[in-house]
Amino acid sequence: MKRLLLLAFVAFACNRTAQVPSTGTPSDSMQTLVALTAEQQRTSGITLDSLRQGSLERTIELRGSIELPPQNLISISFPLQARVRSISGLVGRAVRRGDALVTLESMPLVELQERYLSTRAQLEQAQREYERQLKLSPSAATTERALLEARTQLRERKIALAALAERLRLAGIEPTRLADTAISRTVVLTAPRNGYIAAINVVVGQTVEPNTRIIELVDVSDVHLVLRAYERDAPLIQPGQRLVAWAAADSSQQFPAEVVAVSRTLDSTRTIELHCHFVRYDHARLRPGMFMRARLSVASERGYLVPQSAVVAWENKHGVFIPDSKGYRLVEVRVIASDGHRAIIAFDGGRPPSVIVTQGAYWLLMKLKNTDQQEEV
Incomplete structure (x- = not known):
């Protein structure tokens, strides 16, 4: 008797579990037809439009800043x-x-000029001594050692004077203009x-x-727009491509630019660096260090061009609604490209419709899901 009661309880529990309604997420078995009453049709705000061929540029959104190349940053020191x-x-x-x-004003500068002038005077004396020893050499009035010493001293003075002259030039003083009474x-x-x-x-x-x-x-004669692109977009970017950029704090003004160099390595954030030149740099609106955003067009896709509002999504699928004699039918499509406002779609099976729903598509999708839930219950 107890065993019969246990079996009856299990059967009752299984029946209760089978009657739990679904979550409402569309599935492969979801109906595709939405039937509306005359009142629903009047208040739904559904808009129809013809399906047309068109093209849509594929774009990449980029972020970066205005920077100066190292050769345009100048540090002045002494x-x-x-x-x-x-x-x-x-x-x-x-x-x-x-x-x-x-x-x-520099006291070491005064001392450096003094050393230069003293060394120059010593060089003149060494030059005269070498010439004197050179004249005495044929008559054996001087030794070979004295001649070599005079030559060595002359070379040492020339080396010392040349080194001091370069130090003066580094300090901004032209040594050839120095005079004994003109030390500054x-x-x-x-x-x-x-x-x-x-x-x-x-x-x-x-x-x-x-x-x-x-x-x-x-x-600022050579200002760079330095942008960063993700790894997945790297193969699509090449020097010579045009883009439009705008300040992150003000998108009302756009500035055309051109890609001039693309890094060949990825950094730790898995991004690459793009160097761009502005077609015309606006000194009044742009400043080095400003954060910038940009949009780069990398390709153009052709197909059926529809408003983004016409395309609905469910379970990683996309579709559009087309008018039917009994209402509106959901047809699955493949989205090729989208810019957030428009989309290029393709119909993989069957003949493409001539008219689709462009406004109210998501309202129809919700209506379709509600109908599917009610039938499951």
Whole structure:
């Protein structure tokens, strides 16, 4: 008796489990026809349009920033210890090659000029002594050793003078213009090329150590738009392709650019680096360091061009609704390309329809899923 009761309970539980309604997720057995009443048709907002052939560019969304190549970043320093006497200009001011930037006073510079002039005088004396020994040599009035010593001293003085001359040139002093009574304690640092003052790292009266960054300039004549692309898009990007870019903080203004170089290696984030040149750089709107976004067109796809609102998705599938004598029928399609507003679709089986639903497709899909649920219950 107990065994019969247990079997009856199991059978009752199985029947209850079979009657649980489905979750409503469309499946392969889902109906494809939606029938509407006249009132539903009037209030649904469904719009129909003809199916047309068209093309759609495939685009890649990119992010990056405006950067300057290393050769356009200029750091101005002084090789000797010095004191800042005056500063000309402000950060952001445009400068031209040769414009005065900073005036320095340097005691080591005075000592360097003194050593140069002293060595030059010693060289003149060594030259005369060598010539004298050379004249005495044929008459045996001097020894060969004395002649060699005079020649060696002459060479040493020439080497020392040449080294001091280069040190003076590094300090901004032309040694050929030095005179015994024209030693200067000041030197003016000038702009080596056209650009803008990016930073002033000293103040008047400050003592700066050798090779301290005193002023930094930027040359914006060669500005790069540096973007990053994901690994999957790397094979599609080549130098010479055109793109449009805009500031991340303001998308109202777009700037055309061209890809000039593409890195051949991936970094730790699995992305590649693109270097681009602006077709026309807008100095008023763009600045080095600004975050940018860009859109690059890499290919053009042809097929049936429809609004994105016409395509519905379910269970990793896509479809469109077409009018039927009994309502609207869901037809599966393959999405070839999409830009978020339009899509290129293909019908893999059967003859393509002439008219599709362009507005209200998702409303029909929900209606279809609800109908399918009610029938399962």
